[in-house]
Amino acid sequence: MKTFTLLAALTLTGFTAAAGLAAQQQIEPQVPAPAQILGFAPGQWHARHDQIERYFRELAASQPERALLQEIGRSHEQRPLLQLVVSSKANMAKLEDIRRQHLAVAKGEQQLDAQLPLVIWLGYSIHGNEPSGANAAMQLAHYLLSSDSAEVSQWLEQAIILIQPSLNPDGHDRFANWANMHQGLNPVADPQHREHVEPWPNGRPNHYWFDLNRDWLPLQHPESRARIAQFHQWLPQVLGDFHEMGTNSSYFFQPGIPSRNNPATPDENYKLTALLAKYHAKAFDDKGKLYYTEESFDDFYIGKGSTYPDVHGSVGILFEQASSRGHLQDSINGPLSFATTIENQLLTSLSTLRGAVAHKAELQQWQRKFFRDSQSLAADDAVQGYLLTESADQSRLQDLLQLLAQHQIKAYALTEDVSQGEQQFPAGQSYFVPLKQSQYRLLKAAFSTETNFRDNTFYDVSAWTLPYAYNISFASSRKVPSALSKTPWQPTVASAAPVTAGAYAYAIRWQDQRSPVLVQQLLAKGLQLRAASKAFSAETAEGVQQFAAGTVLVPAGLQQGDWFSVLQQAQQQQGLALAAISSGLTPMGQDLGSNQMVPLKLPQVLVMAGPGMNSSEAGELWFNLERLAGVSPSLVEPARLGQIDLSRYSHILLPDGKYQSWNESDIAKLESWIKAGGVLWAQKSALEFVAKQGWIASTVANKEELKQLVKLDELRYNDKEKLAGQQRIAGAIFQLELDLSHPLTFGLPRAELPVFKNDLMLLKAPGKDFVTVGSYRSGKQLAGFVAPELAGQISKSPALLAQTMGKGRVIAMVDNPVFRGYFTGSSRILVNALYFAKAFDSASGDDDGAAE
Known part of the structure; x- marks a missing residue:
């Protein structure tokens, strides 16, 4: 067979000394290198998703006996979601048998066979403007299918390698097009160059501006649902999660801060992560590259790509490469090129394979032990499961059950009524979720109501309790109900008898x-x-x-x-x-x-969406309006307020953001629109703008004064981060007490409503009657950490105000009711504002409805 050296191949693809690979390894020339398909070396330009797709299709077609390219789903913008399965010819010939046997062994249904391959998952660029991973995926796939080195042959014999090259293709292309459109004859390294300053909303999120790396648990988007289906199809023993971080950083790989692991993650997982880290360290040591571990980041929120695997007996590993955010950028470590970032991601991709295969037996035994231990823990747990019920809104209950099923969590219908304390769980509208199932640890974490933790400093949120998000009544149960359906819940198509003509x-x-x-x-x-x-x-x-x-x-x-x-x-x-x-x-x-x-009138909705706005929250409003109300809003940049015809809109929604750019003329225009009959919705920091104008009868509490309430004894310099963590609300769930007589609460089943709070935003008691729709219930911090000093301030403070202003209405909510798209319980407040805002009138007597 005609061969040429790896050095020549790497030159073709843009590298001359990449990845610590021996320069004289032989590769097969009939396997196309990325440059041969793209027309440029990765790192010279940012490959678009369609180019990446074309390369993987050509690559898989060239090696059909060792590679299988699968389209596992489609993004919102209909880009294909790809997965390349790579292994030896012998393994690929019996791939489905291996997959089934692997799952049976992991769950303890079969004995471990030493010949059974390991499953390694490598996922890249879930944040679209972190493109080094997606481009490195092409390099990795080419190397695995072209090299005839003994090491690569061993990897393919000992492992099934799953490569997901672009987990967020819509965001990826948004960024690739931006970077490429500013590429000149020579790359410009100036950090102030336009190439390095992305426009709003940038390429990080998906089509609806969601962070897909926070969607592993909520599963609100097709990209996530496709990804999680494959995860459970394969249940990998190792999962690499490749990201980028700030330009002035170096390279991070886990383990992270030990005290910030989720309690559901066993200590053995941390030890295995540290064992594999030695391989990453050696790869970087050999190249003299900078890196660090056990700092920043954490493994607490189970809905992230590096943490979700940890509660499944997998070893999830977060990789963070300093980003060039373009083709070349100056940093404190010197000029950082896109090609270098790709090379580094290839380095750790290879070190992951090297370390995982070297410790194959330990990883397989650990996953098997994980599930065996989970069964023992479930048997010994004082809680045997959770009861769920909802009488009036079966759709919301079914949505929660659907989500659990996507995570392989089983629920069983009650066939007889059950009482649990003062709560009733009627048959026909209630379910039991037993803890004694393979997903014990994930289930415990997903239903957790903990409010205090070993380390109360969080990189992400500290609570995510699924029944609270869906506003479903639930209770833990110390026994399994005696009357349950024989089979677990399965999704069904909603149906109803057709309406008949002739009614009044x-x-x-x-x-x-x-x-x-x-x-x-x-x-x-x-x-x-x-x-x-x-x-x-x-x-x-x-x-x-x-x-x-x-x-x-x-x-x-x-x-x-x-x-x-x-x-x-x-x-x-x-x-x-x-x-x-x-x-x-x-x-x-x-x-x-x-x-x-x-x-009722057809809502005509405008969402302020553009520079200065929180893109995640603007996207969550957009997404939930479409999904839960059937309304596709107009999206308008705040800077255009003075230019647009507001009379087209019945509602204007202000997400969290900065509103200081609006001048007196803009504000007067908006005020006139409200008084003429418009409905203004303001949430989180938008409340400060609304309160400043006097449009609500309340003021916003001073955040700095609130922070000063939190004190630590004998502060040292090293306590800065700890104090900052205590002074913020990283993400907790509180209970509101609602006025169920108010139209904004129509359809809600109870006066108690869980809401997600991730900001130190508080309103003072309003100076008018009939404007408070909901307040934080005293002593009802449902889940997640908040310093006691802050929790005390939150209790009984107003959370939702609704006020008449001329012929219009102003509705102000302290929190985001549509957090990450899955808080559908509190979403009803927003939906009600579309239809029932004119059904209330806070004015009384000769009050004209203007705020006092």
């Missing part, structure tokens, strides 16, 4: 999560709808039924054209049961023709 009106109960989407569909088709401002009863074919405040009515007498076909089609699409009311005269409450039946 049709009622849409507002409690179900799908109801707002149905209402939006009907309004968009021109149907006339009314909302009940108070509870009532009505005659139906099934007798007198009770209807809660917020019920939406479709009065037959107000409709025109072929409206019934529109109603029936939309109802079937959403799978919601509607009640057919036979008379407008009600036995209890307002009649259907009452003025207390409020007309």
Whole structure:
């Protein structure tokens, strides 16, 4: 076979001395190098996702006996999500058998066979503007399929290697196009050069501006769902998670700070991580490259790529390369080139394979022991599982069960009623999630309500309790209920009997999560709808039924054209049961023709989204409006406020951000719009802007004064980080006490509502009556760490205000109700603001509704 040296191949691909590989290894020339397909050496230009895809397709086609390229899903923008499976010819010939045997061995269903290959997962560039990983993935794949070295042959014989080259293709292309469009004849290293200063929202997030590396647990996006499905298909023993960090850093690999590991992660995991770290260190030592470990970052939030594996018997390893954020940038360590960042990611990719294969037996035995120990821990746990229930909104409950199922967590329907203390769990709308299952550790972590930890300094959030996020009532149980379904929950398509013609009106109960989407569909088709401002009863074919405040009515007498076909089609699409009311005269409450039946209008929503705004929170508003309300908002940069026609919009949403750039003319324009009938929603730091204008009857507490309440004894210089960690709210869950008579709370099942708090933002008590919709409940810090001094200040302070202003409304929420897209319980407040904002009036007497 004709061969040429690895040195020549690396020259073709942009490296002349990469990765500590012997320069005289032989490679197969028929295996295309990246430069041969791309037309340039990686590092000279930023490869777009379509170019990466083309390369992997050509590469896999050249070696069909040792490589399998799979399209495992699609991004929001319909870019393919790729996975390359690489192993020896013999292993690939029986790949599915190996996969099944591997899972059976890991779960303790079969004995470990020493010949069974290890499974190694290498995932790159989940943050789109951290492109060195995606480009290094091409180099790695080429090397594995072209080298005939004894070491590579051993790797392929001993391991199944899964390469996911671009975990966030939409963000990746956003950044690649930006960097490439500023490339000149020579790279410019000036950090102030436009290439190194990305525009808002930059390439880090996905299409909806979400951080996909925080979505391993919530699974709100197709990229994450595809990724997690493959994770459970393969259950790797080692997972490499490749990232970038600030330009003036060097290179980080785990282990991180020992005290900041999640308690669900066994100590053995940390030891194995440290064992593999020796291989990364040697690779960098041999090259004289800078690196560090056991600093910064942490392994606490289980929804990150390096932590999620740790609660599955895998060894998740975070790699962080200093970023060139372009092609070349000056740093404190000298000029940092894109090619160098790629080389470093290739180095640790290879050291991961080298270390993992060298310790194959230990890693396989550890994963097997992990699941065996989990079963023992579950058997000895005083808690045997969790009870879940929701009576009025089965859609929200089903969504939580669907999420658990995606994480391979089983839930079983109750077939008889169960009481747990004062809580009732009726059959037919309740489930039991046993702890004695393979996902014991993940389940304990996902349902955790801890509020204090070994180390109370957090890189990310300290709470994420799934039932709280979905506002599902739950309780731990010390015994397994005696009456459970035989089979675990399985997803079903929502369905309902079609509505029949001839009714006086049709009622849409507002409690179900799908109801707002149905209402939006009907309004968009021109149907006339009314909302009940108070509870009532009505005659139906099934007798007198009770209807809660917020019920939406479709009065037959107000409709025109072929409206019934529109109603029936939309109802079937959403799978919601509607009640057919036979008379407008009600036995209890307002009649259907009452003025207390409020007309609903089609929301026309603007979200401020652009420089100065928190892109994550703007994206979360956008995403949740579409998914939970069926509304696609207009996205407008704050700088354009003075230029746009506000009369087009019924609602303007202000996410967390900076509003100092608006001048007096901009503010006057917005104020006039509100007074003319507009609805303004403001959350988190937007409250400071709204309060400063006097549009709400409250003021914002001084953050610096709040921080000074937190003290540590005998402070030393080394305590700076610890003190800063205590003075911030990294992410905890609190309970609100709601006024259920207020229209903004329509459809919510209880007065108690969990909300996520990750900012030291507090409002003072308002100076007016009837404007407080919700306050933090005293002593109800549900999960996550907050310093006691701060928790005391939070208790009983207002969290949600709603105020009349002229003909318009101002709604202010201290927290983000749509945190990371999965806090669907508190999302209902935002959705209600779209439809019921005009159903309340905080003014009284001759009050004109202006804030005092």
